[in-house]
Amino acid sequence: MTSLAMPTPDKKTLANRAEIVAQLREIVPGEGVVDTANGMRVFESDGLTAYRQLPMVVVLPETVAQVSRILKYCARENIRVVPRGSGTSLSGGALPLEDAVLLVMSRFNRILDIDLANRTVTAQPGVTNLGITRAVEDQGFYYAPDPSSQIACSIGGNVAENSGGVHSLKYGLTASNVLGIEMVLINGDIIRLGGKHLDSEGLDLLGLMTGSEGLLAVITEVTVRVLQKPETARAALIGFRTSEQAGQCVADIIAAGIIPGGMEMMDRLAIQAAEDFVHAGYPLHVEALLIVELDGPEAEVDDLLARVETIAKNNKSVTLKVSTSEAERMVFWAGRKAAFPAVGRISPDYYCMDGTIPRKALPQVLKGMRDLSRHYGLEVANVFHAGDGNLHPLILYDANKPGELEKAEGFGADILRLCVKVGGVLTGEHGVGIEKRDLMGEMFNEVDLDVQMRLKVAFDPQALLNPGKVFPNLHRCAELGRMHVSGGKLAFPEIPRF
Secondary structure, three states: OOOOOOOOOOHHHHHOHHHHHHHHHHHOOOOOEEOOHHHHHHHOOOOOOOOOOOOOEEEOOOOHHHHHHHHHHHHHHOOEEEEEOOOOOOOOOOOOOOOEEEEEOOOOOOEEEEEOOOOEEEEOOOOEHHHHHHHHHHHOEEOOOOOOOOOOOEHHHHHHHOOOOOOHHHHOOHHHOEEEEEEEOOOOOEEEEEOOOOOOOOOOHHHHHOOOOOOOOEEEEEEEEOEEOOOEEEEEEEEEOOHHHHHHHHHHHHHOOOOOOEEEEEEHHHHHHHHHHHOOOOOOOOOEEEEEEEEEOHHHHHHHHHHHHHHHHHOOOOEEEEOOOHHHHHHHHHHHHOHHHHHHOOOOEEEEOOEEOOHHHHHHHHHHHHHHHHHHOOOEEEEEEHHHOEEOEEEEEOOOOOOHHHHHHHHHHHHHHHHHHOOOEOOOOOOOOOOOHHHHHHHOOHHHHHHHHHHHHHHOOOOOEOOOOOOOOOOOOHHHOOOOEEOOEEOOOOOOOO
């Protein structure tokens, strides 16, 4: 692992590794416990592959009872636990720790209930995002949030990170589509929040859990809302000479009261990479490309497309192509959804960022990123959810060149600072994890962070669940009773506190 600061491994836990492994095998027999270095290698990182660490042991439970017993045992023995879904997180949210149990939920992979009368599906957390749509599509339904990794990412991980996707502009992020969950606390208690009904009684703890990044509990069941497929869906490819023109077109479409099913933007570098990879028919002579999808009744879609075309022309668009079939529409989206692997073909490595800004600030931020690109001497490909201001800059670098990873990290941090400066936030759908952890002070003051930490401690008083993530590494919690301070002086202040 690089110089990234993480919690100091607990020597007592490491010394008792053999006993811990034996106890876990009692709870999860068979092949559910992996403790060899080669066997654990596949789990050493998530989608943020710049940071790697072998876990102490990997456990793959199959039942809620096993999850409960594992967490109860870890709480009793003061052992850290890192929950993991499919490992597609791009923020290091599932990065293992040297002295922690990596709790992998991939064996929770069954659809439990399909209730189309109530427009719901209940699934175990290891079911893939696309798997939910596949389960209901033959009956004319689908699950709206669609991350680019939907073929692999798990619904439990979606809830943990509050994932989005290209259609989240109109249909919302995961938080808008989750109705209920079952979760297990660190003490082993099994709790249900929400259900098939739309309005939950009491405090909205369901909203609290969505986006909690494994810090509060382990999710073992998810109930989501599914939607009926729209009568018509058509997508338009709109090319511009400058990214600023494309950004202004996005703002004007929203200002006109038009809410597309999806509205994505790519710059020249991303366009060329995606076209070479997928052959979607993207124009290669433009600097920016918008994909705008309208869905609903056919007459409404036709009217909205005409209005979008007028707005595009007013912003000096140079190309406009509208899909004429479902197959062509899917090809348009295939290029966008393959943008990340496509960019991977033109650079040895890339660093994928995630920040969100007000739509009106898009031209300013794009200019700022170009300036930063020149400053750091690294190229950046821009692929993002333009409609809701969620940016995904891909910083290109070569990890084999000394210092380039550090330059990419600095570049990414400055992009996120720029997002906050213009009134945006550090993340949109990738979570904080370790990637943005030490930037939390750019957005939150000490009071804000203390309130968040108090909430964490209410669920996890021993701070055993996913430590080292989200909260800045020097954020001290003496006021919460987990650190002894004598005479107003902190002992050993040079030691990082988590």
